[in-house]
Amino acid sequence: MELETVVLNRDGPVATITLNRPEKLNALNETVRRELMEVVDRLAEEDEVKVAILHGAGQKAFAAGADVTEFADRTPAEQRRVYERRRVYDALAEYPKPLIAAVHGHCLGGGCELALACDLRVADRTARFAQAEIRLGIIPGAGGTQRLARLVGPGHAMRLALSGDTIDAEEAHRIGLVEFLAEEGEHLERAREVAERIARWSPVALRLVKKSVREAVETPLSAGLELEKELFLAAFASRDGQEGIRAFVEKRRPEFQGR
Secondary structure, three states, X not given: OOOOOXXXXXXXXXXXXXXXXXXXXXXXXXXXXXXXXHHXXXXXXXXXXXXXXXXXXXXXXXXOOEOHHHHOOOOXXXXXXXXXXXXXXXXHHHOOOOEEEEXXXXXEOHHHHHHHOOOEEEEEOOOEEEOOHHHHOOOOOOOOOHHHHHHHOHHHHHHHHHHOOOEEHHHHHHHOOOXXXXXXXXXXXXHXXXXXXXXXXXXXHHHHHHHHHXXXXXXXXXXXXXXXXXXXXXXXXXXXXXXHHHHHHOOOOOOXXXX
């Protein structure tokens, strides 16, 4: 796979995806979005990869948002056509395996929405988050009101989207935007530690947990509990489920195969 703006590395069960446009603070242009979708589609089919980490190259940014110069001259009709295509944010959210954002520096606008589309977020103490679209006279259009509100609650989402204010990593952690804090420069190492702990477990169970939790924010409790029950039964019926139960009874480490 020939890539210009994204770098993919695999190390055992953990894949690392690097946004590699540091001279533009990893701003998301059409090439970045297309290549990122290609990468996650490829990783979804690779059984040996259990967890993926997304981070940004360079010292200054995870991703400083959309590349505004790319859409500055679009007409409203042209922008609508762009939005009607498959979008990278949805591709990340629909990726069937656990996906961790390792954030440092600027994580703004579309970059913040990229992190929101991941399952977990690790931030070092240089990280700065904002939904700054209001400063341009527009609003977030890729999860910066919807995914954000579901993650931190409507009050904090309203505060960030209405003000355009930037918050630091500690504040992001306090309100629930970030699950893990790391010391400066240690975000990728911390994300790797989290990924390796997750990667110990059955790929079947990991996929079903992700599906169940994702559905929890979109369905009524009764429907969610019914789905959870069915997914539990699917896990129980899997070879990995049977292996995990036998290993527990036999007091040995399970050998999960992803089936």
